[in-house]
Amino acid sequence: MDRINQLPDELLLKILAMLPTMKDVVDTMLLSKRWQLLWMMVPRIKYKDTYKHPKYGSFSLFVDRSFFRHEAPVIEALHFKLGSICGSEDIHAWMRSADKRCVLLLPWSLYRGGCSMLVTLNIRNAVLVDNLEQPISFPFLRTLSLESMKYPSGEFVKNLLSNCHVLENLDVEQCEADNATIFTVIVPSLKSLVLKTLENKLGNDAHGNMSKIVEAKLVLNTWKLWKKLGSIASFKRLYLCLPSLNDMYPAGSVFSSLVHLKICTCETEWVNVLMCVLKDSPSLRALKLHQCHFLRSKEPRPCWNPAWNESSSVPECLLSSIETFEWVKYEGAEEEKEVVAFVFRSAKCLKKATINFHSKTNDTDKKLEVIKELFSSSRRSPACQLEFR
Template sequence: MAKQLKMENVDRISGLHDSILIHILSFLSSKQVIRTSILSTRWRYLFALLPNLHFDFEGDLWRRGYTSYRHIDIYSYGCLVDKMLITHNMTNIDKLRLKCRTMIDPDRFHAWISAAVHRGVKHLDLNISPGKFTTRPAVLLTCRTLVTLKLCMEFDFVLDVPKGAHFPNLKTIYLEEVNFSNDDSVKSLLSGCTSLEDLVIEKFLMSNISNFNISHHLLKRLTLLYTYQSDYGWITIDAPNLVYLEYDDELVAGYSLQNLQSLVKADIDISNSLEVDGSTFFRGICNVRSLILSDTSLELLLSCEPLPVFANLVKLKIHCSNDLRPYYDQWEKGLETLLSSLPELEKLEFNQEALISLPEKVPSCLLSKLKSIKISGFADERDCIGKAKYFLKNGRALEKLTIRTALRCSEERKSKISKVLSASPRESKHLCIFIF
């Protein structure tokens, strides 16, 4: 019995290898990790070996029950960060996430970033107020180990990147509400990232920039979301290895899209409040194989003269915004016009209202290439039925027709649609019809 009691008192966990204990600690909050240092001498400095650190001032204080943040609370949390980042800098940091919108002394904040850089941080995620960061964060510009950099700031933060900045390992950049001081600052950042593959820029002002020039020979994925004050600015994209482009914005004054022959997929949502011609933009992406367009983007594309030919496009999806549906009847032409410019199209998805009329001449893609069609917003009315019948009659390669009915379409009406379409003449012998 004594031997059994002795075995039960053995601390088996503390006898585990450091790597296993560090893995266990990775599931705890920062505060809980620090508390383990008082368990025994074995645990005293284990927290300093954690490769991934996540500090969320507001979130952690809120989870501790604080509805407002006293100075002493913020100071106490700051001391915790000091202890984990600075006091015991025994190992490299793989990832540091720091969310801090509270009143932290800028010098203290810079000390944290400096410690992370000194410890070879690879993935840095900062969600902070700009008062804690100077416009030229020199401490970051000396970091050669960064692989991922994410900055979420506020609109009054301006990033000034000097010539000579060098990030040899940086592959991913995500900037939200980060503005550039001038054209040269953009150029310095991109030229200094010799390994850059993924760039996301969201919610930024173009008031300081005349030409937002994104030129990079290795860039593979580019996302541009919501620029502001872009009435007179240009956007230049020169990326021979770009495979994915997402662009969600109003048209800017002008575009120069070059060397996008590798583009595979594009997701485009453009509104045209400036009434600028979009021909240059769409001609620049006409080599794409998969394309998602919003309603307004489709309308803008259809206004181009001449209409660009998407010779390699295999998949097209027209994304419908519910609040725009009443304006379809104001369009002079719809999707039927674009189909003649898509000779290789195999998969098509659209809301039935985007097809304003039936093409007088059957598009070549429908006669030989189109395999899958999905029509949304469908009802048991003559116009909708007529559109579906057109595809059945002319779709020689069609294998799948999916009908997604309007929200208030009853089961009885769905059954009626199914019976009508099942009895309709069809060109393809291998066609399946699905109605939801």
């Protein structure tokens, strides 16, 4: 203990900031006289409500007392994880206190009036009941994450986003139960969009002023939503987890600025999605395939169309621009072998290819067999570096 006490306050505060909750931080005041006041200066505060009714009052009182005594000149992070019985009066009181303390990162709740220094806001599994008649303003907010939320209405969402004038990163995951029947995204400053939404949830005007978006991650359940996104020619980085082509791939799609493409291989028709997007991405330089979700065991494996092997079917990006190729959770299934062989055979500018095996392919002999197959079936450029992991 003496050796720890000899450490400078700056280092001790960093150690305290890594503790799970503020209660753990406050408990350190019992260690020695050196620690009695140290907890008050911790720049990152995390409150977690583990109490059940009627003991919630103990948690509320602890927050009031510890937050009131806290003296750090700037709070870098303030995190509240609250239970369902938390009262709105407590939340508003804590938010007002946080606003006065110049909080820089407040991942909990929207509130009226705005926090002048708020730059990051992450909200998850919450119900927002704010009055639309009151102004909502986040003048410095750059990153916003809304996951499994229930909103008062679609108008509330539109009003919220329109008052985030410098927002650059938006992460949205909708749920069936939310009240936003139309989710409208019109944010001129937006650079990165992560959208996991449902049919009939995305507004017809959602594509307005999205010409500056650089990176997008789209997890959609129908191509109809894809069409509603409007012009996406400016996207430079794109992650897709999309359904089958039964809704018809939007004709005339062109990803003229797309440089990095990541395709999820969990859907049955992912190979079709891959080939369609490759043909419409003339400037693509990096291709990544990744099984991000569990495969649907009852559905058939994807199929490789032999017609794609024809020279006339080779996408332009494979002939002239793709330099790196990566496959995460490669299993060695027939369609996967076909895709790898096709890429190696067609990518004339390929400099590096990385195959990361699926965890279930952990047998050394099986891995060696797969590697031999890849070497024998591929005719990649001699300048291409090949890695296996």
